[in-house]
Amino acid sequence: MVPLENYLVLSAILFSLGVYGVLARRNAVLILMSVELMLNAVSLNFVAFAAYLDPDKITGAIFAIFVITVAAAEVGLALAIVIRLFRNRATSNVDEAATMKW
Amino acid sequence: MATEVLWWIFASAIVAVSVGVVTARTVIHSAIFLILSLCGVGAMYIFLTVEFLALVQFLIYGGAVTVLILLALMLTRGGGTVTEKLNGPQAPFAAAAGVALLLILTTVAIDTAWPGDTDDLPDMITVTPISEGLFMDFGAPFVIASVVLLVALVGAIILARQEDD
Numbered sequence: 001m002v003p004l005e006n007y008l009v010l011s012a013i014l015f016s017l018g019v020y021g022v023l024a025r026r027n028a029v030l031i032l033m034s035v036e037l038m039l040n041a042v043s044l045n046f047v048a049f050a051a052y053l054d055p056d057k058i059t060g061a062i063f064a065i066f067v068i069t070v071a072a073a074e075v076g077l078a079l080a081i082v083i084r085l086f087r088n089r090a091t092s093n094v095d096e097a098a099t100m101k102w
Numbered sequence: 103m104a105t106e107v108l109w110w111i112f113a114s115a116i117v118a119v120s121v122g123v124v125t126a127r128t129v130i131h132s133a134i135f136l137i138l139s140l141c142g143v144g145a146m147y148i149f150l151t152v153e154f155l156a157l158v159q160f161l162i163y164g165g166a167v168t169v170l171i172l173l174a175l176m177l178t179r180g181g182g183t184v185t186e187k188l189n190g191p192q193a194p195f196a197a198a199a200g201v202a203l204l205l206i207l208t209t210v211a212i213d214t215a216w217p218g219d220t221d222d223l224p225d226m227i228t229v230t231p232i233s234e235g236l237f238m239d240f241g242a243p244f245v246i247a248s249v250v251l252l253v254a255l256v257g258a259i260i261l262a263r264q265e266d267d
Contacts (some may be wrong), residue, residue: 002109002149004219006136008211010113010146014120021124022104023196024189029174030129033136036167037120040143051150053218057227058235061152067237068162069247073254075167079174080258086178095190 007048016043026093028082036071043067109149116142129175129188137168154229 014037021034043064050060084094119142122135142157236244 001222002106004216005111005212006109007146007150009208010116012204012207012211013117014143015207016200017120017124019203020196020200022126022143023199024193026190027129027188030132030188032170033132034124036136036171037123037139038133040140040163044143044146047147047150047152047155051152051223051227052220053216055218056231056235057224058231061155061227061232062235062240064152064155065158065232066240066243066247068158072162072167073251075170077261078263079170082174083177083262090155092119093186094177095171097195 004048004052005042011041011044011048014038016045026095028085028092028094029079031094032075032078032082036075039067039071110144112142112149116146126257127188129179130172133168133172133175136171137164140164140168150224150227150233151225152226152227154232 018034018036018038018041021037022031025031025034046060046063046067048060050057050063054060082092085097089097091097103157116139119135119138122130123139126132126135140163141160144156144164146206147156
């Protein structure tokens with residue numbers, strides 16, 4: 001049987017890749033995709049902990065459902081913001097939308 | 103034994119396509135790698151015996167979210183051939199931060215003795231206990247989550263609406 005640590009390391013790899021993507025990318029939609037990667041890593045962690053450690057076995061799955069719900073709301077809202085940004089500035093790169101930068 | 107071999111195949115595939123998500127040269131390739139990565143995580147839920155969650159993952163992430171992302175990519179691309187750089191000049195520092203975080207997380211995950219770790223999985227987590235937990239113990243968060251979804255979608259419509267026609 002696959003031990004718990006394998007799932008934890010896999011989810012750590014996914015999360016670190018997401019952090020790299022969020023920090024390195026310029027395009028707002030690509031940053032959003034990296035955020036999705038991180039959210040998925042967190043859900044995987046929740047479910048793995050629930051299956052191996054939790055006597056009830058279901059709390060982590062319910063947390064993952066809530067993560068998916070909030071992620072769906074976040075994607076919808078963030079893409080609306082990106083589309084609005086593109087319409088106003090003709091760019092979706094976050095380093096060019098720097099009006100508030102001192 | 104066969105499960106373990108399958109697990110390693112899926113795990114390496116997930117890592118490979120996730121590397122593809124953050125290193126792909128074009129945004130569309132990145133999005134397609136993201137679809138594969140999300141479906142791979144859904145397969146991991148099947149390994150963890152939570153089949154309902156795997157179904158939700160395939161439907162919502164593999165279907166709805168990626169379609170939204172692809173749509174936004176197509177709406178926000180400047181016309182014609184776009185060959186601008188996808189990474190900023192800070193990319194090496196971002197890589198250093200990612201590697202440092204990976205080292206810390208893996209060290210913690212491996213070195214910690216998890217209390218109650220039995221190294222075996224339940225036979226199957228069916229949808230009945232999940233629905234009982236969702237509607238009984240977690241009833242209030244469920245209602246709040248529905249309100250959050252409603253508000254977010256109304257806000258998205260208001261933000262993306264064409265104005266001054």
